[in-house]
Amino acid sequence: MTERFDAVVVGAGPAGSAAALVLAQGGASVCLLERGPFPGSKNMYGGVIYGRILDGLIPQWWDEAPVQRWVTRRCTTMLTAGQALTIDYRTSAWGSPPYNGATAFRPDFDAWLAGKAEAAGAVLVCSTTATGLLRNEAGAIVGVRTDRPDGDIEARTVIACDGVNSFLAKEAGLYHHAEADHFTLGVKEVLALPRRDIEERFGLRGLEGADFEIVGCTGDVPGGGFIYTNLDSIAVGLVLSLPGLAASKRRPEDILAEMKTHPAIAPLVEGAELKEYSAHLIPEGGYDMMPELGQDNLLIAGDAAAMCLAAGIWLEGVNFAIGSGAAAGEAVVEALTRGGVVAQPLEGYRRRLENSFVLADHKKLRRAPGLVLSDRVQSRYPQLACNLAERMFTVDNPSPKKGMVALGRQEIKRSGVRLRDLARDAWTGLRTFG
Amino acid sequence: MRSRSDDGTNLAHTAEATTTRPTTPVGDVPREAGRSDAWGSMAFEDRMATVDFRVAEKAHIEVDSEVCRSCTTRSCVGACPAALFVPTADGGILFNYEECFECGTCYMICNNEGAITWSYPEGGHGVVYKKS
Numbered sequence: 001m002t003e004r005f006d007a008v009v010v011g012a013g014p015a016g017s018a019a020a021l022v023l024a025q026g027g028a029s030v031c032l033l034e035r036g037p038f039p040g041s042k043n044m045y046g047g048v049i050y051g052r053i054l055d056g057l058i059p060q061w062w063d064e065a066p067v068q069r070w071v072t073r074r075c076t077t078m079l080t081a082g083q084a085l086t087i088d089y090r091t092s093a094w095g096s097p098p099y100n101g102a103t104a105f106r107p108d109f110d111a112w113l114a115g116k117a118e119a120a121g122a123v124l125v126c127s128t129t130a131t132g133l134l135r136n137e138a139g140a141i142v143g144v145r146t147d148r149p150d151g152d153i154e155a156r157t158v159i160a161c162d163g164v165n166s167f168l169a170k171e172a173g174l175y176h177h178a179e180a181d182h183f184t185l186g187v188k189e190v191l192a193l194p195r196r197d198i199e200e201r202f203g204l205r206g207l208e209g210a211d212f213e214i215v216g217c218t219g220d221v222p223g224g225g226f227i228y229t230n231l232d233s234i235a236v237g238l239v240l241s242l243p244g245l246a247a248s249k250r251r252p253e254d255i256l257a258e259m260k261t262h263p264a265i266a267p268l269v270e271g272a273e274l275k276e277y278s279a280h281l282i283p284e285g286g287y288d289m290m291p292e293l294g295q296d297n298l299l300i301a302g303d304a305a306a307m308c309l310a311a312g313i314w315l316e317g318v319n320f321a322i323g324s325g326a327a328a329g330e331a332v333v334e335a336l337t338r339g340g341v342v343a344q345p346l347e348g349y350r351r352r353l354e355n356s357f358v359l360a361d362h363k364k365l366r367r368a369p370g371l372v373l374s375d376r377v378q379s380r381y382p383q384l385a386c387n388l389a390e391r392m393f394t395v396d397n398p399s400p401k402k403g404m405v406a407l408g409r410q411e412i413k414r415s416g417v418r419l420r421d422l423a424r425d426a427w428t429g430l431r432t433f434g
Numbered sequence: 435m436r437s438r439s440d441d442g443t444n445l446a447h448t449a450e451a452t453t454t455r456p457t458t459p460v461g462d463v464p465r466e467a468g469r470s471d472a473w474g475s476m477a478f479e480d481r482m483a484t485v486d487f488r489v490a491e492k493a494h495i496e497v498d499s500e501v502c503r504s505c506t507t508r509s510c511v512g513a514c515p516a517a518l519f520v521p522t523a524d525g526g527i528l529f530n531y532e533e534c535f536e537c538g539t540c541y542m543i544c545n546n547e548g549a550i551t552w553s554y555p556e557g558g559h560g561v562v563y564k565k566s
Contacts, residue, residue, distance in 0.1 A: 037488070037558050042536065044566035105565050127558030147556050165538040167553065180542045187515050190565045233565065246509035246543045253481060253515070277481050278566040279515035279535040281542070 005031045007332050008144055008155035009122075010130045010168060012039035014318045015302025015325035016161030017113040021057060022329030024120035028336055031153055032114065032122045033146065035129040040110030042163070044280040046186055047228035047235050048101040048211055049109065050319040055098065057326060058116060062097055066108035068230035069209025070094060071101040073202070076313065077264065078382035079216035084264035085386050095208055103209050103228045103235070113322075130162065133171055133298070141298050144168070157297045157332045157345055161325055164281045166291075166304035174291040174300060180242040182285030182369075184223060184310070187252045188237030191272035195232045201268050202229055212268075213315060216382035217259040221248045222373040225259050226315075227268060236260065236269055239282060239310075241373055252279070282317070284310040284373075287366035293353065294346045299328040309361060311368035312377070313433070320358055327352035367432045376417060376425060384415040478517060482533050489532045490559035494552065495540070499526035501549035509543040510550065535561050 007023050009016045012034035020032040036042045048071055054061045073090040094100040118124045134143035134152050143154040160168040164183070169175055193201075202210040214225035221244040228235040238256050245252065260269050283289075283306035290306045293299065301307070302321035309316040331348035338344060353359040371377055388411045392404070402410075412422065495518070502508075503525040510519040510527070516535050520528045527549075534555075541552040554560070 035554055035557050036560075037562060041562045042560070044563055107564055107566065129554050129557040131553075165554075178542075183538075183542055185513070185515065185537065185539050188566060230565075242513070242539065242543050245513045245539075246507065249512050251512055251517070253478070274476065274481065274484050276484050276563065276565045278485070278561075278563055279537045279539075280566075281538050 003029075003154075004143075005029045005123075005153065005155040006336055007031075007157040007159060007329075008033060008153045009159045009161060010144060011035075011161035011163055011302075011304070012114040012117075012124060012126070013043050013110055013161055013163065013302060013321060014113060015304070015321035015328075016159070017110065017117045018057065018322040018325035019159045019161060019301060019329040019332075020117035020122040020124075021113070021120055022326045023332060024117055024122045026329070026333030026336075028333055030117075030122045031155065032117055032124045033128050033130055033144070033153070034114070034124065034126045037127050038107065038111055039114035039124070039126070040105075040107035043106040043110055044186065044188060044278040045106055045317060046188065046226050046237060046239060046282075046315065047103055048315075049104055050101050050316055051099060053319045053322045053326070057322070060097075062099055062102075064112075065102070065104070066112050067102040067104050067207075069103045069204070069207050070099050071103065071211045071228075072208040073204065073210040075210065075212045077212060077214045078385055079214060079259075079262055079264060080383050080386045082263065083386035083390060084262070085382070085389050086264075095206075101211065103211075103230055105230070109318075130168060133158065133168060141172075141296060156336070157299070159325070159328045159332065160298065160300045160304050161302045161321070161328075162304050164283050164303040164306075164308075166300060168298075169291055169300045169304050172295050172298055174293075174295060176291065177285060177289040178291075180246070182283065182289040182306070183242050184239045184282045184284045185242055185245060185252060185279065186237060186239050186282050187256055187279045188235055188277070189256065189274050190230070190233050190235050190276045190278075191269060192233050192275050193272040198229050198232065198234065204229065207231075213313075214259070214265075215312075215377070216379060217262065217265070218255055218378075219248065219250065219258065221245050221250065221255060222375075222378050225256075225265075227265070233275060234269065234272060239284075242281075253277075282310065283308050284369055286310070286369040287359070287362040289369075290362070293350055297345060299331065299345055299349050301325045301328045307358060307362070309365065310372065311365040311432075312372040314361075314365070320361075323356055323358045324353060327356065327358065365432055367428055371425065371428050371432065374425070376421060380415055380417050381425075384411055384417060387411050387414065482516065485533070485535075486562040486564065487533050488559045488562055490555040492556060493531040494536075494555040494560070495529055495531045495534065496551040497527050497529050498549050498551075501546045502527040505546050505549065507545050509545065510540045513543055514540050531555075 006028035023030040212227040217225040222241040301324035307320040335344035
């Protein structure tokens, strides 16, 4: 290709397509590269798309987006070997426009969003892997190289939305914390289940959907589990700390099989037939482990910039990808309008991210990853909470009932959790989530 | 599902790459053949057969078995979700690139700098998710 684009966007996931959409809407010429045969074909996630960020990009998006179900039931479950304690929240408010969260297949959703960018004027090129940054003699980035014959694509700006492994960001030297500790492995089974069974097992009607987030289901490996409902399938999976997984010598699918046998989980999943198994890395390091946001006329967005939010009670990624991709697109449009001084898109990009939820949430929740993956949150607190519930609800006649304070004292002592750690975690939790 | 590259040439690119899945057991849980039972445990091959891989001619993973011989942890063997890495009797590592999820776990957890070189398969090839 000899045409020079205003921007080349690498990766037609939610970040890349949002960037390309905003660029095309802003009148820029944009090439959207995708290494898979279609957008979304390489993408996998732990299941909910929060759509508020789409409102400004695609009005009434919910009328056309390829969604499976609208999440109206959100459960947070703590498991021990034989116990389960669940906070089960449901609201009909999330079941009507503008909705809150949706389950969707990423190959459907990502292809739809890329189609929006294409309709706005972006040139979508699939089955093409970006193999590196294209630089001129002075060393400035002037596009990307691809694995097509004569495949250099020249552009005034490069937006790398090439995912969690972002080889472009690494090539540019933007990563300073790419160690395994800051990444988790997600594995997921999509299991076919008749629609009526899903409605009965999860207590749903129509397009209502359920989202279960589970802690205490990953054995010695720090992590968590999830179950999401699709229309006539369910997604069941795990998120596992990479160093923890390596140290455990256990296989991911075995840990997943074990979770599925838990008495609280088995009735939800049994008999369902595997339709597709998948695996993907997740950047979970949070704010302190993020790479630089760009360099000269290179910007990075979405998972490439480690923008996945893994803060225990909040697990979000697609919205951060769309938010950061759109911000990158806006910053480039602004720079082009002003004549395109090279440093401008990066400054404008950073400003936009800092003024939006993307960096504000990450900054606020910067201590969450460490807390969430700590041994106490992973196993001791779930055990303590389950034991406390068991003592509360066990009728132990002829013994008289104990007061709650006494029960709490006894169970904290039995759990081996030191009061000093409990107080410190409570303080960290308050500073993080408060 | 595995679809071969168009010209049907030998898919092994390096001496170490295997073109068929090693039959070494990959876990402690007994695996029965056939579709999932009530608890969801199933043969690993059946699990992988649910995924569409459009196999490229050229391997996108390279392993330096010389480096592997000095490795004591061999984290790649257990952690790779596709079980693509198998230790050999002489201390090296056999690998298979065809059914790779392209997640990056192997090179991230590899303790020995440079033992695993990993990039994306050529455009249009590799894993193709449909329902993930």
